[in-house]
Amino acid sequence: MKNFNRHTNIRGATRNHEHHSQNSPGFLTLLRSYFIRHLQVFFYSLGQLSRTPISTIMTCMVIGIALALPTGLNLLLKNAQHLSGGWESTAQISLFLKKSITASQAQKLRTDIQKWPEVISVNYISREQALKEFQRLSGFGDALTALSSNPLPSVLIIKPNLKNTNEQSTLGLLNKLQNLKQTDKAQLDMQWIKRLYAIMDIVQRGVLILGLMLALAVLLVVGNTIRLAIQNRRQEIVVIKLIGGTDAFIRRPFLYTGFWYGLFGGIIAWLLVSFALISLSSPFEKLTSMYQNQFKLTNISFTTTFFLLLISILLGLIGSWFAVGRHLREIEPQ
């Protein structure tokens, strides 16, 4: 006791000074310490996670795998679309002309159509050429010579410009050609591409649904992990509430924890997808080379990476926000 008194006397001067100083920090101090506090909590929550590396890594792996699935599938789909874009350019319209059209009329029509913006190129196949080709390809060569007249019409082979157009405009072009007075029949050989598009639409929708479900799974994983973290730190939350900590103050470390989970999960997802693409790329190239196609699997683009990380971080934040919102209210000092 005596010792204690002596002690305080020595420091008495300091304490007197203390009593004149402000009892709450000024605005600028508050603002500065607010940012410093954020920064501290930012790294503090990272430190907390590193204290339990195994469970942290497992949680991040779950998030990573859940996000890698839709990302990878989406990327494969993009590649498939890219590839089918190459096939699409092989689509062509055969414009069978009326028999009454002469060769020079056909040539004139060819140059006219050539000028249309939705057309890349037009090839003219005369009736004679058509017959020759047919004789050569069909194997009916001799039989056809027996015909008194050439039954084949002259044809314009039109390559539509499909770069910046959709199926609708291609059909529009077809109609336009069909309505020409010289036309006997315009035929678009694109049925199989249409089917492919339809399948791709379904797959794309499927990937979207899968992505949404897995995003929900990520939310639940983060939410549950944060819920456990909150329960582990129940005592601390009670104490902080007792000594005047706001809900925002209590929420902050958990939100940053969610942020870190999201970030690391996103990075893991990125790595998984990248590795998967690398391991797929060589068999894929082998396959495409058989089709004389110089096709390379595109890796994750910068934009995709950006959105992957953004979405995973947002999922982490939202998941922890829900968990904190739900469970902080339950913890009240008794």
Place this chain on the structure above:
Amino acid sequence: MIRFINTSKRYSSGFDALKNVSFHLAPGEMAFLTGHSGAGKSSLLKLIALLERSSRGQIIVNNQNLAKISGRRIPYFRRNIGIIFQDHQLLFDRTVYDNVALPLIIAGFSRYDIGRRVRAALDKVGLLNKEKKYPITLSGGEQQRVGIARAVVNKPPLILADEPTGNLDPQLSAEIMKIFQDFSDVGVSVLIATHDIALISELPYRVLSLKQGQLVQDQANQVIAEL
């Protein structure tokens, strides 16, 4: 500093914890709150710290009518009250320094101010040399003093203590009481809930006695009368 006006508290279970309690604790005044367990001591402290709301009557603390403080404002209100618990409520994964610094971090003080104030508070309770220790390595009395340092580090005008000497032997209890007296001497209001009659009978402070939720005695201690 604290004024109860015909305050009652009935819990949702139907239990009447406090019945029509009225008293006034002046700024800088120190008083004891006694009574058997279940008499309403804890309920009264909880009402002051806004851990519970009163059912009837008014409570005015630090010139604020508690009924008018919204849930969002409660944290800011609590920063003006230093609360000390029987079980100290320390965080065992942090050092003594970090425990005491917590209210200042919450209030947003600068690092420099935090260091200054934490050391002043630890000095006040005689634990300046223990700031790097973890609470688990301290004795019960020392832990309680860390709790006191944390309660006063923010320089609240009011200190509430709930059985602060409940687990301590008489000598340590006397030391703790001496610390409270020192705070009272510099103008801090102190309200201490305790059933340690032997301890408070030796001290010259006002005693509020509760019995079954009613204030049955409010008087200056005998000691003061004899002086």
